[in-house]
Amino acid sequence: DAGVTQSPTHLIKTRGQQVTLRCSPISGHKSVSWYQQVLGQGPQFIFQYYEKEERGRGNFPDRFSARQFPNYSSELNVNALLLGDSALYLCASSLGLAGGNTGELFFGEGSRLTVL
Amino acid sequence: GEDVEQSLFLSVREGDSSVINCTYTDSSSTYLYWYKQEPGAGLQLLTYIFSNMDMKQDQRLTVLLNKKDKHLSLRIADTQTGDSAIYFCAEDHNTDKLIFGTGTRLQVFP
Numbered sequence: 001d002a003g004v005t006q007s008p009t010h011l012i013k014t015r016g017q018q019v020t021l022r023c024s025p026i027s028g029h030k031s032v033s034w035y036q037q038v039l040g041q042g043p044q045f046i047f048q049y050y051e052k053e054e055r056g057r058g059n060f061p062d063r064f065s066a067r068q069f070p071n072y073s074s075e076l077n078v079n080a081l082l083l084g085d086s087a088l089y090l091c092a093s094s095l096g097l098a099g100g101n102t103g104e105l106f107f108g109e110g111s112r113l114t115v116l
Numbered sequence: 117g118e119d120v121e122q123s124l125f126l127s128v129r130e131g132d133s134s135v136i137n138c139t140y141t142d143s144s145s146t147y148l149y150w151y152k153q154e155p156g157a158g159l160q161l162l163t164y165i166f167s168n169m170d171m172k173q174d175q176r177l178t179v180l181l182n183k184k185d186k187h188l189s190l191r192i193a194d195t196q197t198g199d200s201a202i203y204f205c206a207e208d209h210n211t212d213k214l215i216f217g218t219g220t221r222l223q224v225f226p
Binding site: 004033035040041042043044045048056058090092104105106107108109110 | 120151158159160161206213215216217218219
């Protein structure tokens, strides 16, 4: 089975542009979470989606938005890019919400965004 | 606040044991995790421990949890050069939202 897949793997944008990042969860996983990892730091939680609904949001501005599709894949959108948005964006999938959480959150390889 | 703290660097000789430490802040966390990140790669879940446990062993990995002091450690026995990576501890808040530490860079030299 394929793991969590993300695209694109690398991309370069300029300030003010918009970007869309894509994620396909592991087959059978209904929950997708997005994390931002700035160089030299640990990942920071951005969003969680479960059954196509937003279930959690981190401390990120409204320029960041996401959605989940009926096939449980997800997109992360960032508008009006700033230099500080340069980071590795990680997608993670799990079977369901906590309560059934067994600690198994599986991460993709990430999309590395550079904003010039 | 939501701060998970780790020391930044650890250097060990191949064959020795490595101990990576982590201090977390939320006593209500249900699970505590250790992830490994190799250069240019995503996060690999190494192991996790349920908050009502003191210790968990999984092959070369031993996790110790001191809930009173909110201290978590990961011991890697017989450390190999392939263990060189950044190690992150993380806590949950009974959700899938994980709070990660800043990471400990482990360097293994021959």
